[in-house]
Amino acid sequence: MAAKITSLQVAQKAGVSQSAVSRVFTPGASVSQKTADKVRAAARELGYRPNVLARAMVKGKSRIIGLVVAYLENFFYPETLELLSNALQEQGYHVLVFMTKQTADNIDDVMEEILDYQVDGIVMASVAMSSDISARCQQAGVPVVLFNRGQDIEGITAVSSDNHAGGRTVAEFLIAGEHQRIAYIAGWEGASTQRDREAGFRAGLAAAGHKLHAYAVGDFNTELARQAARDLFDKPANLRPDAVFVANDHMAFAVMDVLRFELNLQVPEDVSVIGYDDVPPAAWLAYNLTTMRQRANLMVAETVDALMDLISTPDTAMPRRVAIDSPLVVRTSARMPKGWNTKGSTNEGF
Amino acid sequence: MAAKITSLQVAQKAGVSQSAVSRVFTPGASVSQKTADKVRAAARELGYRPNVLARAMVKGKSRIIGLVVAYLENFFYPETLELLSNALQEQGYHVLVFMTKQTADNIDDVMEEILDYQVDGIVMASVAMSSDISARCQQAGVPVVLFNRGQDIEGITAVSSDNHAGGRTVAEFLIAGEHQRIAYIAGWEGASTQRDREAGFRAGLAAAGHKLHAYAVGDFNTELARQAARDLFDKPANLRPDAVFVANDHMAFAVMDVLRFELNLQVPEDVSVIGYDDVPPAAWLAYNLTTMRQRANLMVAETVDALMDLISTPDTAMPRRVAIDSPLVVRTSARMPKGWNTKGSTNEGF
DNA sequence: TTGAAAGCGCTAACAC
DNA sequence: GTGTTAGCGCTTTCAA
Numbered sequence: 001m002a003a004k005i006t007s008l009q010v011a012q013k014a015g016v017s018q019s020a021v022s023r024v025f026t027p028g029a030s031v032s033q034k035t036a037d038k039v040r041a042a043a044r045e046l047g048y049r050p051n052v053l054a055r056a057m058v059k060g061k062s063r064i065i066g067l068v069v070a071y072l073e074n075f076f077y078p079e080t081l082e083l084l085s086n087a088l089q090e091q092g093y094h095v096l097v098f099m100t101k102q103t104a105d106n107i108d109d110v111m112e113e114i115l116d117y118q119v120d121g122i123v124m125a126s127v128a129m130s131s132d133i134s135a136r137c138q139q140a141g142v143p144v145v146l147f148n149r150g151q152d153i154e155g156i157t158a159v160s161s162d163n164h165a166g167g168r169t170v171a172e173f174l175i176a177g178e179h180q181r182i183a184y185i186a187g188w189e190g191a192s193t194q195r196d197r198e199a200g201f202r203a204g205l206a207a208a209g210h211k212l213h214a215y216a217v218g219d220f221n222t223e224l225a226r227q228a229a230r231d232l233f234d235k236p237a238n239l240r241p242d243a244v245f246v247a248n249d250h251m252a253f254a255v256m257d258v259l260r261f262e263l264n265l266q267v268p269e270d271v272s273v274i275g276y277d278d279v280p281p282a283a284w285l286a287y288n289l290t291t292m293r294q295r296a297n298l299m300v301a302e303t304v305d306a307l308m309d310l311i312s313t314p315d316t317a318m319p320r321r322v323a324i325d326s327p328l329v330v331r332t333s334a335r336m337p338k339g340w341n342t343k344g345s346t347n348e349g350f
Numbered sequence: 351m352a353a354k355i356t357s358l359q360v361a362q363k364a365g366v367s368q369s370a371v372s373r374v375f376t377p378g379a380s381v382s383q384k385t386a387d388k389v390r391a392a393a394r395e396l397g398y399r400p401n402v403l404a405r406a407m408v409k410g411k412s413r414i415i416g417l418v419v420a421y422l423e424n425f426f427y428p429e430t431l432e433l434l435s436n437a438l439q440e441q442g443y444h445v446l447v448f449m450t451k452q453t454a455d456n457i458d459d460v461m462e463e464i465l466d467y468q469v470d471g472i473v474m475a476s477v478a479m480s481s482d483i484s485a486r487c488q489q490a491g492v493p494v495v496l497f498n499r500g501q502d503i504e505g506i507t508a509v510s511s512d513n514h515a516g517g518r519t520v521a522e523f524l525i526a527g528e529h530q531r532i533a534y535i536a537g538w539e540g541a542s543t544q545r546d547r548e549a550g551f552r553a554g555l556a557a558a559g560h561k562l563h564a565y566a567v568g569d570f571n572t573e574l575a576r577q578a579a580r581d582l583f584d585k586p587a588n589l590r591p592d593a594v595f596v597a598n599d600h601m602a603f604a605v606m607d608v609l610r611f612e613l614n615l616q617v618p619e620d621v622s623v624i625g626y627d628d629v630p631p632a633a634w635l636a637y638n639l640t641t642m643r644q645r646a647n648l649m650v651a652e653t654v655d656a657l658m659d660l661i662s663t664p665d666t667a668m669p670r671r672v673a674i675d676s677p678l679v680v681r682t683s684a685r686m687p688k689g690w691n692t693k694g695s696t697n698e699g700f
Numbered sequence: 701t702t703g704a705a706a707g708c709g710c711t712a713a714c715a716c
Numbered sequence: 717g718t719g720t721t722a723g724c725g726c727t728t729t730c731a732a
Binding site: 049053064071072075081082089095115117136139256287 | 354397399400401402403404406407412414421422423425427428429431432435436439444445446447448449462463465466467468486489490491603604606607610611630631634635636637
């Protein structure tokens with residue numbers, strides 16, 4: 001193992017000062033062409049590259065973004081992570097991953113750890129934020145953006161889908177499909193996404209003079225979702241729902257499995273199923289799930305944009321509350337309303 | 351935004367020297383209880399925490415592990431990432447993510463970037479390694495472990511499943527199931543996993559006096575896998591395969607969709623399908639895929655163990671070549687051999 | 701344009 | 717056990 005090459009060694013080899021070397025590797029510093037050439041030659045020969053950490057120390061900027069994420073089982077998050085990491089890489093940043101459980105003190109610990117790394121910003125995905133933590137980051141001068149979670153804390157930037165409108169659209173679609181007994185399987189109550197989807201859904205039903213026929217909680221957990229499906233559907237045909245909106249796709253797949261393979265129900269003939277997210281398996285034909293798409297690409301773009309804004313102009317950047325439009329992706333898991341115009345909905349594509 | 355708190359400020363507040371503060375936060379340093387108490391009190395009051403980057407500078411250890419990964423669409427990788435990140439967190443390390451495309455020069459660039467961060471180690475998942483890169487890391491003194499890829503480069507640590515044995519097991523299972531026309535849909539030829547699975551599979555067939563009835567390449571890509579399935583199966587019943595081993599689950603789902611929904615074939619009555627990985631959707635009942643499990647938990651444990659070994663004793667640690675045993679998970683996508691004893695296979699669980 | 705010098709926040713000898 | 721001192725590898729004044 002050879003020792004690490006420092007700028008000083010390059011300087012000596014090139015016959016210049018150490019600070020000259022630094023300038024050559026500092027975009028926009030003033031160096032003569034001649035010096036630059038000499039230095040680059042020496043650097044190449046030695047295999048020198050500037051030490052990012054040392055640079056971070058003196059500049060007070062690490063070019064690291066901390067990402068806090070609770071679970072990757074829901075395929076929406078891997079997708080997000082890939083998009084986010086790529087987008088950030090393009091801006092010269094990198095993602096340091098912190099996994100956490102949802103419990104509050106765990107998150108507190110994780111936040112402290114994150115701050116220890118002097119990250120330039122934090123993205124919290126699928127994780128709630130207390131005002132304590134928010135204050136802590138504020139105090140440390142580290143901008144935070146919430147991804148796929150809304151929050152009522154003042155001054156915090158949050159990027160999510162328009163879950164309320166999304167829930168409402170589902171209600172409209174189901175009603176247009178002439179469903180009579182409409183059910184809802186909820187996600188985890190701690191999540192704003194769950195609350196907004198449900199509220200929008202209920203509002204949509206109410207607006208058409210309908211009300212929820214049945215309700216169960218799945219907590220964004222497949223096993224609980226499965227149980228919820230049994231509770232709701234293991235009944236005589238005239239009592240059981242003829243449609244169910246499941247708060248995310250991850251649960252919806254489990255629900256469809258129970259419906260078809262445990263209860264011998266046809267989807268959508270016996271019951272229509274609608275999910276939320278449009279994760280990749282939703283398009284797999286064995287499910288072919290009608291669902292609300294979360295436009296991860298746009299959500300990530302907004303997140304990165306907000307972050308860059310907050311980082312470059314911490315004093316003037318305004319906190320944003322972004323709600324990306326969420327289109328309905330019509331597939332075959334829900335009965336198609338007669339003459340449903342595809343306003344705001346889509347079969348595929350963006 | 352308050353300024354960042356330094357150890358010096360804590361020292362002043364506590365009325366001790368700056369190095370005393372440092373000692374308090376250095377496990378195993380010698381400090382009196384009294385000093386420690388004073389310092390901790392002051393630190394808490396000020397909200398002080400040591401700057402990890404500064405510590406990294408002087409110690410030459412960043413406690414950051416770089417993870418290079420090409421894609422997260424194959425659900426095997428998110429699972430890995432979650433496991434890896436958790437395991438590393440327990441050891442006081444964190445994962446810095448670098449996404450890359452498979453192309454060689456891209457990887458070169460990514461490696462340089464990684465090295466710039468002074469990572470203590472690198473995990474390359476689903477990414478091949480050239481001997482150039484290997485040499486570069488060696489020179490920089492940064493240990494690398496290959497995850498889910500073998501490699502013939504000398505002295506490099508690689509952790510994967512026993513893909514050869516796995517492929518062989520699939521052949522045995524299919525033959526025991528009295529299949530006559532056995533096909534294979536290959537993954538990307540650049541991947542050792544693909545090559546080993548195929549070699550093992552062919553060896554297993556040969557050992558029983560069988561040979562491959564048909565072959566197509568899916569490159570670990572769903573669209574190509576779909577096309578491969580059409581090429582192989584869109585023929586009269588007596589010509590088409592009655593079983594297919596697909597090089598990973600990700601492709602196997604796409605293949606099953608084509609079989610069932612485009613070609614109207616029954617699985618497993620008309621054709622048995624076997625995958626590799628045992629990603630979560632393999633257990634979803636709509637697929638219920640018989641597959642070889644990659645024991646991600648064990649693979650990750652080995653990876654972390656090897657890494658810690660390499661980091662703590664760089665001079666004496668031996669490169670490892672680990673091949674984790676890969677059990678067959680019998681579900682319903684392949685015809686069950688009569689009297690198949692479950693030696694080495696499993697229905698669920700570990 | 702360039703070099704010398706002063707730190708960034710911390711750890712690790714080294715004396716006391 | 718504790719303070720003093722010398723860096724870790726870099727960027728950034730400041731003079732020249």
